Amino acid sequence: PDLSVDVVTIFPEYLAPLRESLLGRAIARGQVRVDVHDLRTWTTDVHRTVDDTPYGGGPGMVMLAEPWGQALDSIAPPERPDQPRLIVPTPTGRPFTQAVAAELAATPWLLFACGRYEGIDSRVTEYAARRMVVDEISLGDYVLCGGEVAVLVVMEAVARLIPGVLGNAASAAEDSFTAAVDGLLEGPVYTKPASWRGLAVPDVLLSGHHGRIAEWRREQSVRRTRSRRPDLLDPDGPA
Ligand code: 6GU
DSSP states (O other): EEEEEEESSSGGGGGGGSSSSHHHHHHTTTTTEEEEEEEEOOOOOOTTOOOOOOTTSSSOOOOOOOHHHHHHHHSSTTSSSSEEEEEEEEEEEEEOOOOHHHEEEEEEHEEEEOOOTOBTTTHHHHHHTTTTTEEEEESSSSOOOSSHHHHHHHHHHHTTTSTTTTTHHHHHHHHHTTTTGGTTOOOOOOOOEEEEEEOOOOGGGSSOOOOHHHHHHHHHHHHHHHHHHHHHTTTSSSS
């Protein structure tokens, strides 16, 4: 396969949608391999415990290092010269962007570690970093219950960038946030009919003047970006 993906979670059923749609077809074609693993596979006690109370006190539970250590060593044996990139979804990670998606799409082996509760014992990423690249990533400034949905989001963004996975290769090149549109948002789009419930498609799009159409689209992109995402127009502005 062009891309191998392992996901470790205590809720394997949550990842079922990975096998749908775009990615599902890529898996069926053998272009992508996806294995979802239950973290409890690597517990040894009768209760299959994966968490405990935090040192130093505080609310919630922290995921135990040992099941994670066993999972990492089993999926990516330390003696193997090729190692995956470990992706840990967490609200404390670096922002997941289109640029990060492109980076991951160029990585042959991704291993996702889905934390729940208050997170995973920090020594797990420290241990993994001895032999693999570790990326803690966040989808945005809000808190999810666990990393599972984040894996679905990241994999959908990554899959459509893999050559041969997306039907129309040109559409990925011109997506919002890509260099082709100078990192701006894409503007409005229209299709037939030219008039619908009294609402007309902008004349310029029916004009056949490719230069004017490109100019109009650019203007719409800037207008929309200024209104919705001014931070994208002034990347060196307020953090
Ligand atoms: Cl990637 N994971 C979790 N658990 N919460 C988040 C997140 C990720 N991104 C934003 N909130």
